[in-house]
Structures are given as structure tokens and as C-alpha cells.
Amino acid sequence: MNTPIRPTLTPVLLILLALLSAFTPLSIDMYLPALPVIAADLRGTAGDIQLTLSAFMIAFGVGQIFYGPAGDRFGRRPVILIGLAIYVLTSIGCAFAAEAGHLVGLRFLQGLAAGGGVVLARTMVRDLAEKDQAARAMSLMMACTSIAPMLAPLIGGQVLWFLGWRAIFWVLAGIGVAALVAAYIRLPETLRPEYRQPLVLSSIVMRFGGLFRHRAFMGYAFTGTFQFAALLSFLSGSPFVFIERYGVAPRAYGLIFGGMVVFMTLGSLLNARFAPVFGAGKILRYAVIVPAIAGPTAMVLGWIEARTGSIGMWPFLLCFAPQIATISLIGPNSMAMALQRYPHMAGTASSLMGVMQFGIGAIFGAVVGQALDGTIAPMTTAMGLAGILCLLSHRLLVRQG
DSSP states (O other): OOOOOOOOOOHHHHHHHHHHHTHHHHHHHTTGGGHHHHHHHTTOOHHHHHHHHHHHHHHHHHHHHHHHHHHHHHOHHHHHHHHHHHHHHHHHHHHTOOSHHHHHHHHHHHHHHHHHHHHHHHHHHHHHOOHHHHHHHHHHHHHHHTHHHHHHHHHHHHHHHHHOHHHHHHHHHHHHHHHHHHHHHHOOOOOOGGGOOOOOHHHHHHHHHHHHHOHHHHHHHHHHHHHHHHHHHHHHHHHHIIIIISOOOHHHHHHHHHHHHHHHHHHHHHHHHHHHHHOHHHHHHHHTHHHHHHHHHHHHHHHHHHHHOOSOSHHHHHHHHHHHHTHHHHHHHHHHHHHTTOGGGHHHHHHHHHHHHHHHHHHHHHHHHHHOOSSSHHHHHHHHHHHHHHHHHIIIIITTO
């Protein structure tokens, strides 16, 4: 009896997995320039149209917890293909939305569909690579994926200008079709038959419970989560702070945001180069020091700036840049180190980490949004706390795990 040939993590497969991971920034950032136009066309308020963004984010976060167990039961490939098919259909539905409520509901379904590619792309990397090589692969995926937030608003703005806002969702549907065809042709099944898990509620709860009880896993999960929370705090507060507080033009703010993405991309490439050399665990051990220094420094400066107005914008950028950039070191390495222990339920573990990152990160971002008072202090306070908690999660849980 012939032994089936195991798939390998080829460059083509890595690019395809990066595309699957990019659906979230594409789905969010591409239609942002069209929000005011959508509100006017659908006769909705700004709050109504803002719900289309919130609905996608909530569905994306909640949906991740289902994809991992489904991937552990039925395999990665069929779950991804079904998710992509639903994504295409809901994107087309968004293009035909007649009122704001319809668009909110369709965006919720679109968010549910988009989560599968992100969760199972990470899982497939774990299926095919061990910790240091997995960290390298995830860094390369992040480098590819980080291009999406830079290009998506530019593409969306041009499509809006020439074809209208509904065409943006046709473009997203087209990207979904391309990914679906590519996945159908080139995406292998990476789940080993002996690792298939039953899709029974009691078994799923038991697997999640086992992960919660493992100190090292939770340490890696919280380490990545709090670094992601710092990023969402920045995304939530920086547009208001830089544009309204410091008078930065919206176009110039785009350059600041783009600069942060460039730093993240460079960090991802460096991590991909050196993770196999020094080890993902060692790089992570030193990387968590950066947000623990940069974050609290910005926090103290933010308190001084709120009281005196004497600091100005540039010292904060010098703190934000290294803190945001290290997500490209902390994210892939913490994910790779956490998943290495669970080849038999990598999908479930990836789901839990995704839900934790998105859930806690969303709380940080929401608190920053509600606490904005015209100063930079709420944002820097959240980023400072996130930086401290990132270091403590690693030092107190991982090193004792």
C-alpha cells in the first residue's frame, strides 16, 4: 500500500495562504473611503453605516471560534472553500443592498465567512512546519498581508471615483472568486487523518478547557493578544489625535499610517530571516521588552502632554514606531510557539488565539474610543498598559510553563 505524499510549504502555497489572511484588511479598508457616500445613497445616518463596520468586526471575531474545530473535524480545505464561497455570495449581496439595515446584515455574514481563511491559514502553516520554520512562514505571510492595508484604501478610493461604492463590493467578490479558484486548484489538505477530532460539543469544550489550563499556551496567547491590543488602541485613537489635536491633514495621516505598516513589513522580513537562525522563542524573549519600554514611555509623556501641552507630536511617533513594529516579531513567534504543542488540534488552538486577540484588542480599542477627551492620553495609556501586560504575560506564564 502506497503512503500518501505529504504536502510541503512551497512559495506558491505560502502566497495563497497570505491571500487568505488578507481578506480582513481588504474587507475593512477598501470600503472606508466610501462610508459617507454609502450613508447618503442608502439614506442612513453615519451611525447606521458605522454599524456595517462593527457588524463585520464582531462576526469576524466570534466566527473564528467555530472554524478551528470544524477544520479539525472535516479538514482545512473544505472549510476554507465553503467560507470563500459564502464570502463571494455575501459580497455580491452587499453590492445590491437597498438600505442600511440590509448592508449591516450582509456585512455580518461577510465577516463570518472571512474568518475561516485567517484561522485555517495559520493552522495549515502549523500542519506543515515546526516552531522556527513556522515562525518564518508566518512572518512571510504577515509581510505579504501587510501590503493590503496600504493598497486597499487606494484601490477603494479609485473604484469609488470611477464606478461608485457598489463596485467596491464587486471587486471584493472578484478577489474572493480568484481566491476560491486558486484554493480549489492548488490548496492541499494538510490535516493528518489520525489528527481528526470529533465535532461534538463536549469534545470541543474539553479541548478548549485543556488549552485554558496550559500555562505556557495561555502565556503565548496573552503575549500576542496584548501586543495586538496596542495596535488596535493606536488604530482607534490615532486618527482623532493626529488630525484633530495636532492638525495633521488626512492625507498626511495616511503617510504616518503607511509608515507604521512599512516598519511592520520590515520587521516581518527580518523575523523570517532570523527565526530559523536564533529560534522563535529567543527572539520573542527579547522582542517583548520593546513594547514594555516604548509603551509606558509614551504613557508618561501622554500624561504630561495632557496637562501642559508641551511635548508635541514627534516624541510620540518615536515611541509608537518601535511598539507597533514589534507586532511583526511578537505575533508570528508567539503564534508559532503556542501551536507547536498541539498538532492534533491546531485548528482549535488557532481559533482560541484569534478570538482572544480580537476580543481583548477590540475592548482596548473601544475603551480608547469612548475615553477620547481631545488629548493623546487615553490612547497612550492603553498602549502603555498593553505593553506592560505583554511583557508580564511572557515572563510570568511562558517562562514558568
